[in-house]
Amino acid sequence: MIGILLKKQTAEVWRGYFYDAKENKARSRFSTAMRFVLFALLMIGLLGGIFTALALFLCQPFADAGMGWMYFVVMGMVAILLGAFGSIFNGYAGLYLAKDNDLLFSMPVPLNSILAARLLNVYLLGLMYAAIVCAPALIVYWVTVPCGVSVVCAGLLWTFLVSAIVLVLSCALGWVVARISLKLKDKGLVAAIAAILLLAAYWVFCSQIYAAINDLAINAALYGAQVQESAAVLYNFGRAAEGDWFSLLIMTAVVGAVFAVVWLVLSRTFLHTATASGAQDKATYREKTIRQKSPAHALLKKELQRFTSSVNYMLNCGLGTVLLPLFGVLLLWKGEEYVELFGEIFAGMPGTASILLCAVACMLVVMNDAASPSVSLEGRNLWLVRSLPVSTWQILQSKLHLQIVLTAPPLFFCSLCAILVLRVSLVESLLVLLVPQLFMLLLAHLGLTLGLLWPNLKWTDETAPVKRSMAVILTIIAGWVCGFAFAVIWLWQGWHIGAVLYLVIAAVLAILACLGIRLWLMSGGCKRFEAL
């Protein structure tokens, strides 16, 4: 039974790779294979590359100090954080809020089988993300420290252990969110509090991580001794990956015991939580004076309501709205130090601070990609928006405007803070304001285009369009590549032409790209939407 349920869920996750919903037929083998190759390139080539670089930086110093276990503790924690961050609401939505709850609960399927299948699904996705960190970590270690088959086998098993920890964390946190959610009238409040706490933790983590890793690499022996003495679990966790089978056994037992507790709690409360999660307290209707709004305003409001009603959507596609002002405040607080530092490091490249701050703002803008899944999120409601007396372009515009409304004001504040810190000429200041805004417009148009090219209207779990869809993944990667290229090209050759001209060129390129995509959206994009 679990196999059948898991097959159904897995088929849903990978459906777009095998089936063309638009043409209503199976894809060719070549098309399917190419999609998997592209996905593998993105996951292994890009994300794997980043973690390979981290592994190469850390492995040698730890290995030289005879503390390979500490290296695996660090890499393992990164894998767990990558897998677990953002999984609180995925766990919550995936376990309890699936659209096929009623169907499955009405069938002669044991509840534990439904729960187990959903847990397995969460586990497999966690394993995929954990492997992106664990695989390069292990390979770099095996190359740096020659080792035998036993160590390789232990390393592989350690990867499964890491993903099991991710599963336990996701489920436990998902359960906690579900319990809190049931107690409160306004579930949006839970979402907001949890999101703010998560953001705060994420911000602290990001701002400290590089310093912490450097510190760790320098003082490996000191920290290693402390961990070994006071945190036996961490020590055994690292030793397990090094090939210590006893440690692997201990860690398996510990994780297994914790998972057993989580399973016990989840299985006892599953039906109650899953069936109660949709219930809302009845509000009393009182007639109020209403102001008529324009259709465009109504469509935008609808998009905003969809955005603010979904924790998954907000967390996965709206982090930039909070991170951009936070970055602005950070700039006001420490910006002058950063600018001085840039001035010292890049002494021969005047204007580098402006370019790099713009690049960081662009990177943060990528965190807001609400337009990308907005087409897929129409899902079963697609009939509604298409039956309304509005043009297709108006519908698509409302999706673009959602991203602009969410991003432009915080981005403006962030850029304003950057200008206050940079103290550059008026023209350069205006360009520092303008270029990230143009990048934001470009990203919104690109995201919507990708959303139209890779729509998924048949989802039962909201995380499918907002987190796992090809459109969202490609939008984020394209945004990061553009932001990264903007900084790298400047550092490579761009500085020769000066910051103002460089920013002007970037602005012109962004405008041209944006116009090109917009023209396609107005013609081909509209036709695609109408044919969905």
Added chain:
Amino acid sequence: MLRIEHLTKIFGEKVAVDNLNLHIKPGEIYGFIGHNGAGKTTTLRSVVGIQQFDSGEIYIDGISIKADPIACKQMLAYIPDNPDLYEFMTGIKYLNFIADIFEVSAAQRQARIRDYADRFELTADLASPIASYSHGMRQKLAIVSAWLHNPRLIVMDEPFVGLDPKASRHLKDMMREVCDSGGAIFFSTHVLEVAERLCDKVAVIKQGRLVRFGTVEEVKGDDSLEDAFLELEGQQ
């Protein structure tokens, strides 16, 4: 009010609607009957402009749905067989959204919401999220929203499914009111007794082709509509 000319829609190998012609005049309640998969929903979706069709033309009050879909949609309302509404909205927010899109003035919408929601005993639930509504309540909300902008043509797919007897009665009354004021109703149903009693005209569709249409008397002859329908389906 509605003129369908040579409508054809093909899905892959399957001809869902085959050269269908139909004319609905103002003041008519037109029933559309046929077995499952006969092409009723495809026809209705084509009429309201959410299903692209391969050939033919559809005119709403003389305007082609292909040439000017927005003008056509402004005149009509559609209720699908399974009203998947925006679950993230409350009932009242949804009604206001629809009213804004159709540019219904504040005073008009308030009066209409009060009137129709009261008829369906939905007023008390308007502040609740649609996610908490039962199927019947969603159907009632879809009906209220369809009537909000005073459409000239209302297209409904199985509108009586999920409604309690009282609500069904109200819907029938409202359908007659629309027609009495010069509008028209085009709806599909499997409940042949309803079609027989309520409709001015009916059309029977089989495998995408219109096999009989006209007044209820013309279609059923001396039999009941059910007998006539089953005879047409070749099941008797």
